[in-house]
Amino acid sequence: MKHPFLVQNVFRQVSILLSGLPVTMTFHNLKHTYDVFLAATEMAVAGGNNSEDIQILQLATLFHDTGYLFEYTGHEEKSKLIAANFLLREDCPEALIDGVVDAIDATKVPQQPQNDIQRIICDADLFHLAHPDYPNFANCLRNEWAVHLKKEFTDDEWRINNLKFMQQHHYFTEYGIHTLNTLKLQNLPNLFVHQND
Template identity: 40%
Template sequence: MRKQLLKKVEAYVVRLFDEHPQPKLTYHALLHTQDVVRAADQLARHYQLSKSDYLTVMTAAWFHDAGYLTGPPKQHEETSLTLATNFLQQADVEPLVIASVARCIRATRMPQSPTNRMEKILCDADLFHLGQDTYKDKQKLLRTECEQLAEMEISGTDWRQQNITLFETHRYFTTYAQTLFMKGQADNLNRLLEKQARKADKDEPVPDSQPPPTPDQPTALPAATINDRKKDKDKD
């Protein structure tokens, strides 16, 4: 019965992505959800979760970003858990399981705040890519998505610093995820720091004889051309 329910969950979420196409979601597309489902399955099987807990984690993994399709991005977790709750209630799933699914989804809101093993597994699965070789490609997709949703460009410097801050504050919650992904996360952080240092050295201004501007005499910065911004973005 639980396997059949998970198949129905998968079919429903896939249909949501088909029926509510969002071209701006270059990162939070169906592929991301499927990646998180696979990572959650790997972690859940390692910890030999009970059938009920496994159902909870996998259902939450399928629904965790579905809210991007039908509501505002900043509140997508709440929309996601509402979609999951409505679906599971119609499927006559036990209220305790439904509540656990909702808590798992809510725990993925940044900064992540899991309180039990199921929630920790989903949180680790959601950000497993931070420790993967595919991290750079994934972040390019996320940067494009953020720019399209905000309708503004994000400079390479700002984007790199945001990612460095995320790496420096993020930790995996389960020991198994730490074993699998921590080294890769450290390697990816080091590459970002090295690139930041190279950019800082390259962009360091050459001293001249003019005095620094006073507080009431701001320096006018030349506006970057569109081509220059595109070149800088491609390099990042």
């Protein structure tokens, strides 16, 4: 591996960058980036991916939301530019840069991953749908949208919006299909629990 400390260097740089996000970014923040990084790494290692693919995947997860520093809607394009510029300065090979940029691009909704790395990052990016604390994640996203997208929802509207998204969403990896999807389905009843209950 040509750049053995590249992931560690990016980890430090992205941590500094994302610490500059406003506090109103209650979902897409440094914690989310770390969560996606850890979930993707776990899935890649469990799936037997080689070290080169894991490096590309880890770099993509670290960069995938850096574009929020500059714009909310369409942030992926900025994230791709930030990643490509950084990796070019590090004299990384073109294949690595292309892999990272393409993986970030695959996280756009609706997700359409084309290879194993992209399938893993897509599942990791929506790992929270299967998390036991999903209602809290959803509430953080709701608060973030209210500020940054000016989207306000009644409780019923929010439940319906979440239900529709979760029903239309599907995981792509074997782990996602057989494990995460089962956990995601267990979260569906939580959508019908009123906040005041």
